[in-house]
Amino acid sequence: MSVIGQRIKELRKGKGFTQKDLAEDIITRSYLSQIEKGSFQPSYDTLEKFALKLECSVExxxxxxxxxxxxxxxxxxxxxxxxxxxxxxxxxxxxxTISEITDIEDLSNYDRGLYYWIIGKIAENKEIWEIAEENFEISIDIMNVTQSHKEKVRAMDSLGYTKIKLEKHAEAFKLLNDAYEFSIQQKVGGAIKTSLLINLGFAHLNMKEYHSAIRILREAQVINQETHVYVKTGQINLLLALCYKEINELEKAEKSNKMALSFFESVEDSESKASVYNNLANLYMKFSNYQKSIEVYLMAISIFERIKHSKGVLLSKTGLAQAFYLNGQYGESEKTCFEVISQPLEEQYRGYTYLILGDVEMIRTNHQKALENYTKGFDIFESNDIWWGEEVAIKRMSKVHYELEDFQQAANLLLNSTKQNDKEDILPIFI
Structure with missing residues (x-):
């Protein structure tokens, strides 16, 4: 078959034409058949007529x-x-690799579903959560019409994690529970099941169902050990530590954090190592060991700064400011707060440090300055739709008015606070 003949056939089929359709009023069908086979070369005049009918150029x-x-x-x-x-x-x-692909129309549903999952994972890695969410949803929709159960569970797991990151906790909770039930029905196990259980445990943690989260994470731990795939060991222990902290089991929380720390040290994962230090510092602060908390926060900050992880630095400095305050080191607390406030990103941390500054001024009985800082914190939370922050700020502001014997304003603020109770009551884990 000649190049021209093959191209005529490709373009004809691309338009959905039969040989008879294309040949009509130009040449005979049999002659067109011979051209497509390469037996004859068409004249330029014939090519022009073909081009007109096929809506293309002679070239x-x-x-x-x-x-x-x-x-x-x-x-x-x-x-x-x-x-x-x-x-x-x-x-x-x-x-x-994926950027080299320009056309997926002729792919099977399985391959197209896999393609969108890959696009979603690339967006997830870049923390472009909305794009990740969109592509994971497309992947799941496509996988629904296939028998690719393992890949469907994997896409649901990825979408659930993304929704957690987007703070759509109720949606994540339902999706991951559905994925878990589906994985049991279809006998999906191994690394995908482990990842699903970890994210499901994370979802239960965010919904404050700590005992359920512990049960699920322990199941993940068993599968992780049975399959000899230990890459999730650190993550499982890190989440278990958070759960134990919330139910006031100090020794178990400390043990789980140290196990996570040991794992991340062995694989030289500096970011996760710093995150564990941050969690340990939170733990020590909760159980009133403020000096130890300060020491560990400084270790976390040192690592975050070394790897240029700005969000991690702000997270740990916010905790450090709180630990300084609780340890009676008000000047250090104030200094650390201003370091956080000077950064333009991560509004929840800036808002919270204004609350700490307000607390410092309350200790100094500077009620007006305390109110100013609480109000700044509230304004940041309100403008960024951070409900937990608004709640905390309103209660602090009400306390100031009470101290100033402005009882009516104190009551009005608390009344306004109760109006937010229909909102999702999810306090941040970072403090």
């Missing part, structure tokens, strides 16, 4: 023919390669 007939079967096969290979790179944490390589 299009001289382009290299496309082998759709080969292109589809190559596309599938790229998707499988990108999936492998994602599973091995090589997100930049996966992005390079």
């Amino acid at each position: 299009d007939f001289f382009q290299e023919p496309r082998n759709k079967a080969l292109i589809t096969s190559q596309t599938k290979q790229k998707i499988v390669l990108a999936e492998s790179k994602i599973e091995n944490g090589k997100f930049l390589d996966a992005q390079r």
Whole structure:
């Protein structure tokens, strides 16, 4: 078959024309058949007429023919390669591979579902959560019409984690529970089941169902050990530590944190190591060991600063400011608060440090300055729709008015606070 003949056939099929459709009023169908087979070369006049009917240019007939079967096969290979790179944490390589794909229309539902999951994972790695959410949802919709149960559970797991990051806790909770039930029905296990259980435990933790979270995370721990895939060990222990902290089991919380710390040290994961130090510092602060808390916060900050993790620095400095305050080191607390406030990002931390500054002024009986700081904190929380912050700020402001014997204003503020009770009551875990 000649290049021109093959291109005419490709363009004809692309328009959905039969040979008879294209040949009509131009040449005979049999003559067109011979042209497409390469037995004859059409005249330029004939090509112009074909181009008019096919809505293309004459030059299009001289382009290299496309082998759709080969292109589809190559596309599938790229998707499988990108999936492998994602599973091995090589997100930049996966992005390079997937960016080479320009057309997925001829792919099977399985391959298209996998393609959108990969796009979602790349967005997740960049913390572009809205894009990740959109692509995971598309992936799940496509996988619903396949028998690819393992891949569907994996996509649901990824979407659940994304919704947690978007603070859509109720949605994440339901989705991950549904994924768990589906995984049991379809006997999906291994690393995917472990990841699902971890995120489900995280969802229960965010919904303050701490005992349920512990049960689920322990199940993840068992599967992790049975499959000899230990990469999730640190994450499981880190979440268990948070749960134990919330139910006031200090020794178990400290043990789980130290187990997580040991794991992250062994794999040289500095960011996770700093996060564990932050959690340990929170734990020591909760149980009134403020000096120890300060020491560990400083260790977390040192690592976060070394790896240039600005959000981690702000998180730990906010906790440090609180620990200084509780330890009676008001000047150090004030200094640390201003370091956080000077940063333009992460409004929840800036808002909370204004509350700490207000607390410092209350200790100094500077009620007007305390009120000013509480109000600044409230304004930040209100403008950023951070409900837990508004609640805390209102209670602080009411306390100031009470101290000033402005009882009516104190009551009005508390009344306003109760109007927010229909909102999702999720306090941040970072403090």
